[in-house]
Amino acid sequence: MSQEHEHGLPPKSSVSRWFLTTNHKDIGVLYLITALFFLVFGGVLALLFRLELISSGADLLGSMGYNQAVSTHGLLMVFWFISPFAFGFANYIVPLQIGADDLAFPRLNALSYWLYLFSGILMGVSFFQGTTFAGGWTMYAPLNTPAYIPGEGLGATSVVLALIMFTAAVTLGSVNFLTTMYRMRAEGLRMRDIPIFSLSINLTVWMMLFAFAALLAALMILASDHILGTTYFQYSIDGTTMxxxxxxxxxxxxxxxxxxxxxxxxxxxxxxxALGVMAECFQTFTGRRLVGRKWFIISMVLVALQSFVVWMHHMFLTGINLPIKTIFMATTIGISLPFDLMVFSLIYTMAKGRVRFTTPFLFSLGALILFIIGGITGVFLGAIVLDYQFRGTYWVVAHFHYVMVAGATALFGGLYYWYPKITGKMYNETLGKIQFGVYFLGFNLLYFPMFIAWETPRRVFVYPDGLQIWHSMATAGGFILGASFLIMFYNLFMSLWRGEDVGPNPWEYATSAEWAVSSPPPLENFPGVPSYATGKLEFLDDETVTERTERAPGAAAHGHAATDGGTATDGGAVTARAAATATAMEPAHETAGEEHASHASFWPFLVSLGGFIAFLGLSGVRTGSVFYLSLAAVGGVATFGSLVGMTREPFHAPEMAIAERWPFERVEKMKLGMWTFLASDIVLFGAFIGSYAFVRVAYGWTAWHHDLIPAEHVTMPGLINTYLLLTSSFLVVLAMVAAERESKRGTVAALVGTFALGVGFLINKGLEWQHLFHISTEAFPNGWGLSTNIASSTFYLTTGLHGAHVTIGLIICAYMTIRAWNGAYQGDDRAIEYFGLYWHFVDIVWLFLFPLFYIL
Amino acid sequence: MDWKGYTVIYVVLFAFATAQAVVEFAGLVDSAYWAAFALIMVLSVIKAVGVAAYYQHLRWEPRAVTYLVLGGTVAALALTGAAAYSIL
Known part of the structure; x- marks a missing residue:
């Protein structure tokens, strides 16, 4: 397709397109290919340590090599392969299934991808910094701290930073997907009616939004222990004494x-x-709507909620008290119940329909079988008494591979299922089935013997001689499993050229909206604005959209649609009432063709590249090396410059003129994006404050203040800063009022005031810190620095994170002040309001930090 | 809300912040720690709700936005509360 028709994007054959693109389908393809690369990376490491385990002892890789291979395999597979692979499909398919032309924030989507890629590269680079992280994928303390890492431990620090970068990518992605799914659904498409894969992604991103924020807190604290010398996870008292x-x-x-x-x-x-993919494939290849679809969805919602109240079953062998263990045993058993319902729903769908044993179905069925085994063996671990026996053994290894790789199995089914949609070509079905056979054999030969050899200690390369036969079988299974991927790669690669061309829908009973458009779909997805208002999928032309918008501005929702596996919206019987000439996604006052959505930006790549360089530099700054310091400085400047460039770049991502937006009808997408981000930030700060509360409880809440905090740490600096922030928040709302009244002078004055007070906050904090660093008392003769004790670490890091938020706010405020000076925002205060949401949140956080760190 | 309303909120927030410091200056933290703790944290919660409701306009947004914020808050409190309880 020519550049003209792709709205500024070079053709797919051009390398530059893949650096520039912000289109969800391109990004989806990039995710899929990159995730498969990390599958191979992690898989090769697994084959290496399976070779090591043919016999007991570290005679092939060496002990440190083995530990690195095992740890990196786990991290790569869990973080850099499975979820990104799923989000390759999510990127490609979800907008199509819900009737959107792209994600809500296309450049953020590209930024998510590039951050993900560069985080993986940083992970790879860590191998070349002496040794990479070798303490297991769970990164337990204190093995995760430099004091317990052989050598300089720079590679381990890089891994922590790579995970932070990855988590940033995930958070941006979560905000983007949630905003998209709540603001850009086709008219008439209720949340409960969206196809089951999209629904599964919706619940996934909700969990990601909150869960990854807690991980981000953990990683930031760990990075601080590595780089700044705080002592959250260290037992070090005075340097060498532990x-x-x-x-x-x-x-x-x-x-x-x-x-x-x-x-x-x-x-x-x-x-x-993976569950979403299984449900889609079961529906399509049985020709039957998911049995008990409503209960299936309710079960997924329950699991998503319950998933946050089961975490301590991973800690039954730690020193937590018995009552809490009992509670978490009950919640763990409780979470298996909704899964039972989902499993029965899938089985009954199969029983009620007529099964077509295509490759995607075989993988989905295989995933279900593996998951049932993984689920049942997991219940053993949820019982405290059994966990005492099984914890730290190969029972755990076998169980979670049966669960996690069952998920991957379904996703490989998804790859076959949507391959014709993505490429426009059909894969070779025979080879697909052969791959499934080899895969399933290899998988079970690899993991089932681990249940039998369960007494093997986990993460250890030494095991009793009597278990060698099972380990040899597992190694053979690993290589067979690996070989199956050679078949898959060959099949999918060759089919790009030799595969039969497919139309919009190669599957007889596939009914979700992605099958209603050509394969691959056009850049902006649909030949008009999708609507389910009549209960069937239609594409509206501009005239109809304008008419409906004028008749009921902002309204939608008329009919209700069954979008997958149902009869109301048969993808093969789409009523294309009119094929509009362009996307017709613009606001009603813009006619199609006058202003198109943007699809190209180089800045996300540059921001991520800068971040990569900065993080690589940060990994070594504690050595004082000029090389690493320079990298950190150059990377920091490059990131900042690229972010400014991205902010200044004209980029048009219009809201849909008509869409289903429950329950956020009156919340414009930028505002919803900001609120969603802030919800994640609440968990981030909550985890920081929670960490402080936890270690203080562990130490003794009231003794803490007397033992660990100097008398010079007084209330007044905190109180002054409270006044400064409260006043700055007040000025932001006054800036809004001034902008509404179109008072340029008032707007600028209020923003300048906000900026000045924020700077005052930082100066006051800086003076306070300087004073505390240099006190010299009997209890603290060398000052009260970051490493002095756990109280000083929590104080400096938590208030430092808050200070970083203030700094970011000040940069935005300065930018907005300049724009206001040039006449922006008059009569339209929305941008100031969105900035205010962030600034007031920073204010709210301080309202808790002040009493906790200065008074109590 | 007009500037007068925002000003009233600001004055209240300012007064509550001062009250928190006064609790300490009056020696209540030393003499009755947990009563002071409860009082100071309740004042913080009231201030936070005030900022969110009026400066962030949550009061006028669809309830779903409040639930979104509460979701994050409940998650953070669950982590903090359950983790702290686990070692009591």
Missing amino acids: ATDADNPGASLLWAHLFWFFGHPEVYIVFFP
Whole structure:
């Protein structure tokens, strides 16, 4: 397709397109290919340590090599392969299924992808910094701190920073998907009616929004321990002396709580998209709507909620008390119940329909079988007494691979299912089935013997001689599983050229909206504005859209649609009432063709590249190396410059003129995006404050203040800063009032005042910190610095994170002040309001930090 | 809301912040720690709700936005509360 027809995007054959594109389908393809690369990366590492395990002992990789391979395999597969693979489909398919032309924030979507890619590259680079992280994918404290890492430990620091970068990508993606799904659904498409895959993604991103914020807090604290020298996860008292019970008794438990608060929802974050794929494939290849669809959805919602109250079953062998263990055993057993319902729903759908054993169906069915085995074996681990026996053994390894790789199995089915849609070509069905056979054989030969050899200690390369046969079988299974992917790659690659061309819908009973458009779909997806108002999918022309908008501005919702597996919206019987000449997604006052949505920006790539360089530099700054310091500085400047460039770039991503927006009808997409981000930020700060509360409880709440905090740490600086922030918040709302009244002078004055007060806040904080750093008292002869004790670490890091938020707010405020000076915002205060949402949130956080860190 | 309404909220917030410091200056934190703790945290919650409701306009937004914010808050409180309880 020519550049003219792709609205500024070069053709797909051009390399530059893939650096520029912000289109959801292109980004989806990039995710899929990158995730498959990390599958191979993690898979090769797995084959290496399976070779190591043919016999007991580390005679092939060496002990440190083995530990690195195991840890990196886990991290790559959990973070850089499975979820991004699922989000490749989510990117490509969800907008099509809900009737949107793209995601709500296309450049943020591209930024998510590039941050993900560069985080993976940083992970890879860590191998070349001596050693990479070797403490297991759960990164338990204190093994995750430099004191317990051999050598300089720079590679381990890079891994922590890579995970932070990855988490940033996930958070942006979560905000983007939620905003899209609540603001850009086709008219008449209720949340409960969206296709089951999109629904599974919706619930997944809800879990991601909150769970990854807790992980981000954990990682930021860990990075601070690595780089700044705080002592959250360290037992170090005075440099070389280690004590496990004095200064920070809660250290290792704190990590476990933060990690598993994220880690258990992560299991469902990984599995839900797979469940969505399974449901889609079961419907399509049985020709039957999902039996008990409503209950299936209710079950998913229940699991999403329950996933946040089961995390301590990962901690039954720690020192947490028995009552809490009992509560979490009950919640864990409770979460298996909705899954039972979902499993029965899938089985009954199969029983009621007529099964077509295509490759996607075989993978989906295989995933269901594997998941049932994984689920049942997991219930053992949810019982406290059994967990005492099974914890830390290969039973756990086998169980979670049966769950997690069951998810991956369904996603491979999804790859076959949507391959014709994405490429316009049909894969080779025979090869697909052969791959499934080899895959299923290899999988079970790899993981089932681990149940039998369950007494093998996890993460250890030594095991009893009598278990060698099972480990040899597992190694053989691993290579067979690996070989199956060679068949898949060959099949999918060759089919790009040799595959039969397919029309919009190669599957007889596929009914969701992606099958109603050509394969692959055009750049802006639909030949008009999609609508389900009549109960069937229609594409409206501009004239109809304008008419409806004028008749009922902002309104939608007339009919209700069954969008998958039903009869109301048969993708093969789409009523294309009119094929508009362009997207027709513009506001009603803009006619099609006059202003198109933008699809190209180079800035997301540059921002991520800058971030990569900065993080690589940060990994080594504690060594004082000029090389690393320079990298950090150059990367920081490049990131900042690129962000400014991205802000100044004209980029048009219009809201749909008519759409279903329950329950956020009156919340414009930018505002909803900001609120969603803030909800995640609440969890981030909540986890920081929660960490502070946890270690203080562990130490002794009231003794903390007397033992660990100097008398010079007084209330007044905090009170002054409270006044400064409250006043600055007041000025932001006055700036809004002035902008509404079109008073340029008032707007500028209020913003300048906000900026000045924010700067005053930082100066006051800086003076306070300088004073505390340099006090010299009997109790604190060397000052009260970041590393002095756990109280100083929590104080500086938590208020420092808040200070960083203030700094970011000031940069935005300065930018807005300049724009206001040039006449912006007059009569339209929305931008100031959105900035205000952020600034007031920073204010609210301080309202809690002030009493907790200055008074109590 | 007009500037007068915003000003009233500001004055209240300012007064509550001062009240929190006064609790400490009056020695209540030393003499009755947990009563002071409860009083100060309640004042913080009231201030936070005030800022969110009036400066962030949550009062006038669809309830779903409030639920979104509460979702994050409940998650953070669940983590903090359950984790702290686990070691009591």
